[in-house]
Amino acid sequence: MTNKKSADANKVVATPTKRFFVEMLTRDIELDDAILDLLDNCLDGAVRTNAKKRVKDKSRPYAGFWAEITLDAKHFCIKDNCGGIPIDIARSHAFRFGREDNLRDKDFHTVGTYGIGMKRAIFKMGSDCWVRSHHANGSFGVHIDEDWISGDDKWELDMDRQAEVPKDEGVSLRITKLLPGIEHHFDPNKGNFEEVIKKKIRLHYAYIIKKGFVVKVNGHVVKPSDFQTLIPVDLASDSAIAPYIYQAEEGGVSVQLIMGMYERFPSQGELDDYVDGKRSKDTAGWTVVCNDRVVLANDTSHMTGWGESGVPVYHSQFIMLSGLVEFISNDASKLPVTTTKRGVDLNSPLYADVKNIMRDALKHFTSFTNHWKTQTDERANMQTQTRAIDIREAAQSVRIDKWQDVRKGLKGRRFVPELPKPKEEKTHAKMSFTRSKDEVQLVTDFLFDPGANPKPSEVGEAAFDWALNEAKA
Numbered sequence: 001m002t003n004k005k006s007a008d009a010n011k012v013v014a015t016p017t018k019r020f021f022v023e024m025l026t027r028d029i030e031l032d033d034a035i036l037d038l039l040d041n042c043l044d045g046a047v048r049t050n051a052k053k054r055v056k057d058k059s060r061p062y063a064g065f066w067a068e069i070t071l072d073a074k075h076f077c078i079k080d081n082c083g084g085i086p087i088d089i090a091r092s093h094a095f096r097f098g099r100e101d102n103l104r105d106k107d108f109h110t111v112g113t114y115g116i117g118m119k120r121a122i123f124k125m126g127s128d129c130w131v132r133s134h135h136a137n138g139s140f141g142v143h144i145d146e147d148w149i150s151g152d153d154k155w156e157l158d159m160d161r162q163a164e165v166p167k168d169e170g171v172s173l174r175i176t177k178l179l180p181g182i183e184h185h186f187d188p189n190k191g192n193f194e195e196v197i198k199k200k201i202r203l204h205y206a207y208i209i210k211k212g213f214v215v216k217v218n219g220h221v222v223k224p225s226d227f228q229t230l231i232p233v234d235l236a237s238d239s240a241i242a243p244y245i246y247q248a249e250e251g252g253v254s255v256q257l258i259m260g261m262y263e264r265f266p267s268q269g270e271l272d273d274y275v276d277g278k279r280s281k282d283t284a285g286w287t288v289v290c291n292d293r294v295v296l297a298n299d300t301s302h303m304t305g306w307g308e309s310g311v312p313v314y315h316s317q318f319i320m321l322s323g324l325v326e327f328i329s330n331d332a333s334k335l336p337v338t339t340t341k342r343g344v345d346l347n348s349p350l351y352a353d354v355k356n357i358m359r360d361a362l363k364h365f366t367s368f369t370n371h372w373k374t375q376t377d378e379r380a381n382m383q384t385q386t387r388a389i390d391i392r393e394a395a396q397s398v399r400i401d402k403w404q405d406v407r408k409g410l411k412g413r414r415f416v417p418e419l420p421k422p423k424e425e426k427t428h429a430k431m432s433f434t435r436s437k438d439e440v441q442l443v444t445d446f447l448f449d450p451g452a453n454p455k456p457s458e459v460g461e462a463a464f465d466w467a468l469n470e471a472k473a
Contacts, residue, residue: 018149018150019149025123031182031193032196032200033342034125035076035197036200036201036204036341037118037120038173039078041117041118042078043062043082043205044082045080045082045171046062057212059211062212065082065214066081066213066215067079067213067214067215068080068216069215069216069217069218071193071217072186072188073178073187073188075174075176076186077172077175079170079171079172081166081169081170083169084133084136084139084166085171086135086137086138087135090140090142094118122173124182125178125179126176126178127145127146128145128175128176129143129176130142131144131173132163132164132171132173132174133165133170133172134169134170134171139161139163139165140161140163140165141163141165142160143157143158144157146177202224202225203225203294204293205222206225206226206227206294207292207392208292209223227390227391227392228262229261229388229389230242230264230386230387231386231394234385235397235399239418240382240417240419241261241385242397242419243258243259243415243417244258244259244260244360244361245398246361246406246412247414248406248410250350250410252329252331253329253335254328255326255354256326256395257325257326258324258394259286259321259323259362259365260391261320261321262283262320262388263388264383264386265320265369265372265383266320283298284298284318284322285300285321285323286304286322286323286325286358287299288304288324288325289324289327290327290337290341291327291329295342296342301314303344304344305358310359310363311362311366318366318369320369322391324391325358354410364416371422373430374428376422378423379422395415403415431464433460443459444459447459
């Protein structure tokens, strides 16, 4: 006994208090990202369930799986039919703060790495939560309440094997006693958070939903966003609008990069709308996908190569340029994604190599747009020779003899399109000037019918046409 006391006297306590741990855990994640973490868990369950059966339609591996989110000022709930949590995993891993076994999902295309998503989301929103699971090998319920959070530093939770569980094999997570700020966000009379989260899901789960997964928010089915690129109508054409494509395998990660034009060149009036903030640039920039999840969407910052190493800073001139980078791996820890799973890890050596290629693709296309700034008949005709497809199908449109092997840097293969250059002499000049709003309105009243509301660029064109006709008279 004396020796034990002596040994204890030489130790210090380093165990974190639950209250401190819970509060710190939630500080580095936004509310919508916390909810998407829970949706990721649903999807990971579907991936594991699919691994145990033969998927007939490889293009829609998530068909039949669903997740439903309901929220209001009093509660948050997410439930699914994605297989549930196995009893042994619940006892040893699911409720643990941090993952001990990083190899558990080594054969699956999941994104969970650190084992904190569910707990962090719960504590981000409220102080009372029931997690109920129906799994083929057993069912249970676990209750996390205020007493557990504010009580002593005993970390175990009670598992109720007799708890009421979902009818379908899946998980139900219901949070009540919402934190004051969360009540405000979820109250439909005080904001539009439902629309915010639906927009996030529409974007970040676009490919998952297209592959059959159904997501509902307050009873409304979420439709996926589209990511597309223009390819030539005539695939045999040597010079046409087509995307830049790079494919590689590196350290157990498959990489595909595609940069191209999402849509036609904007008119001057549309560019004015972009500059004035009347029209969104949601489709422009780079989108990064890890194991089918969009982790960074439509980025036009230095994180994706804009404004550095010879690449121009993003400008409305490049509004039609859109690119996608996709990483796929059975080992989620190799993916260049942050702990929130909604951002890119800029310290990843793999992402640094890929970013070099992204910059090369940007230079190729920003240079191309510089040649076609002016609206001409040639530019208009060139665009009629294209059609839009899903951006991930672009590689299938490239002829085999057009691929180039890459033996330096990130080894792989690439297709660099020969983009058209203007053939005709420049017969048009661009005019750009500013005048006071009062003067613009005076000219508008002179040239347009009463009640008309033309854009400033349209007033300028009309004024020039009037002056030109007077000069020719």
